[in-house]
Amino acid sequence: MSNSADKVCQLLLREQFGVVAEKIGCCLLRKGPCPLSWLANEVGLKLDKVREILCFFIQHNLVMYEKNKRGFLEYRMAVKPTLWRCRFPKYIYCAKTLYGDAAELLVEEILHHGQVLMNDVVQRVTDRLNEALRESGQPEISARVVYDKFCSLARTHFIMRCTTISAETENSTIQAPDNDHSLYEVPSMDIDGDGRVKRKRSLDESDQPVKRQKTGDTTTKEDGIYWRVNLDRFHQHFRDQAIVAALASKIDKKASEVLRTMLRLSEVKSASYAPVTTPVSFTEIFQALPKEVGLTRSVTEQYLALLCEDSTEIVSKVGNSGGGMYSVNIYKGLISLCKAHVESVVQERFGSKSLRIFRVLLQRKHLEQKQIEDLAMVPAKEAKEILYRMFAQRFVSITEISKTPDHAPSRTFYLFTVNLQQVARMLIQKCYQAMANALIKREAETMEHRRLLDKQERVNAIIATLEQTGADEAQKEEVKQMITPAEKTKLNQVKETCNKLDQAELQLDDTIFILETFIFYTERETCVS
């Protein structure tokens, strides 16, 4: 992993878990896998403290461990899941749009605890929901509703069981799941008449994993099955959403609905990272289309034809049975998206003339300078300037083809080209750097106004207690006056700044997500072929 990504990891750990966790995390990142005692020695902390933090990391799925050849247990920081922590709002929002408020809270709870027991999380979410409902004066709901949401999340693989490690078997290897489905099986839950979760002791207490005993309550429930969020599944969903959104922007909303339906249909059928989805028939697509889209049979047919003829080549017709079989080429979609993102960077960074030259290179692959000038219709001098600037910043590369073995410049062709993968990697670096910058800036901003923020917090706390004790308005007003108008504007400004930086981080993550998924797929493709 790169320096800038490590930097982001470090900043995220500091922001979310504090300085000690950052220190240990950094050491793991820098040194790679290492055993516990060595790690403790390296960071100069007590063994117990390091163990505690490691447990904490494992609980949050941030540290992996495995036995090395000599029999030591080595701990390794999982960089990607650490980086994905800044994607949490997206996972939560995604759950909300798909399955509603209860699912939102479920995913939020599971994410913030890393690994949880089903009964715990269902109970907690039910309580939280009921509290909110009580405040707005609506009737309370039963735990059954939340449990159902839990089941649907598991059924669509958005949450999964943690792979258990049996404490009895000495070698501590991760048990391979019996089959894929067992990972998503939800045990039944006893819910009493009041809609409360019954706490029931499991029979085989000895079978529970020792490592996962972080949460205060040590009683075992549902055979000690811990659940976690299946981030990969969320990423696949994001990936599909990105492709759908791109086509919605390019063709129209209805075309994207057709594509969305196709993706939903093939979701369960195709392998999780297959470059092309399994074909679905027209009849299936038409029947599965949501009614509110309001497409007739012939219009649906037309939209499918449009999608097939589109230059992105995302949808293609593969057969004629069942009214036509259609498949979605995810990889091509990702290539188009990646190109679009890279082009957007070129456009903003170098201007539209440069974009034209860049796209000429993308389409025609290898070109000499003169050819580029002619095709892009840019004056020779300007084209030269643009090309060299992009070359200096590693957006375009040069292939030298020499007529003679001595590589004399006068007898050499210099062909400009764009290596999309290389550019994507370079941009990911830039994104992580920008992300780190945003995090640092936000930290600096809050540090600078620490006193003010603390004061606001104290005032809010006082007001809250006053409200509970039932003090009158005058008293509350008096407390509120403690923050001067000047301080108030400053506070608003800080809040605004932090919001802006937060938003920038989320947007950066969008770019990172597309570029990384593209690289992931490209690597898989090259592995296969």
Place this chain on the structure above:
Amino acid sequence: MATAPKTEPDVEAVDLETRIIALCHANPDGVTDVIIQDDMPQFDVKQRVTAINRLLSTGRIDLLKSSSGKLVYKLKDPDAAGLVKGTDQQEKLVYQIIKDSGNKGIWIRDIRYKSNLLLTQVNKILKNLESKKLIKAVKSVAAAKKKVYMLYNLEPDRSVTGGAWYSDQDFESEFVEVLNQQCFKFLEQKALSAQETKIDPIAQRNASFASSEDMWKFISELGISKIQLSVEDIETILDTLIYDGKVEQSIVAKAGGIGDSGQVKLYRYVSPLIPPTGLMRMPCGSCPVSDKCYEGGAISPTTCVYMKQWLDL
């Protein structure tokens, strides 16, 4: 009596001259003295010499050395003879070289190599020829300082002038830009009006297409161009729009078009796939010094001016 000997040889001499020329016409490879002697034995050597000298001095025939070493007389190129009347041998040579280069023109250095003359001589000759309006100098677009020479009455080749997009030897980037924008507006308008019709999606897409000929007519009627543009010129402009990512091209077979390529190039406005990417929505994306940016450095995220400006907005 005094006039008779004068006129008689004249008539005879003219007769001899025309006969020699006729002979040269018959033998384009050149005639030797022997052939002339065989053909018209009635004239003596002296008469022949005066006749040939007159022909040579008026520039109607050339005296050349053949490969076998014999001297041959050849008919001179009639129009060249007319043009370079009164020029010397070197000028003729240079003229010939320039003429051979056709409407592509020839560079002064190449003239020097081909003629084996000194630079000063060539310069003088070129100046001479230019002042006589026999040749002209044209500036090439390939290299700004490179002048090429060609015959005065020729229209320079496209590769020399650069075609419609060059005035003098400058590329008219503004003209190209204006055309680019006009074409884009036309297609965008077309796509918008197609969208408003609310017909079925395929018809809607088809309505947003415009052929290159439609575009050509539109541009010609607009009258933004002083020079006459061809359909191919418009297609190069439309190609730049494709490279801009604003337009897509598709080729369809033409109904009953015999004689031409039988296909029509259709162009259509396309909306972009994505809004500006996340990286570019914060200053770091377009930061020129991001490579030198690190905590505690001269450029650092906490002290960054771009970041400050962006956040203060």
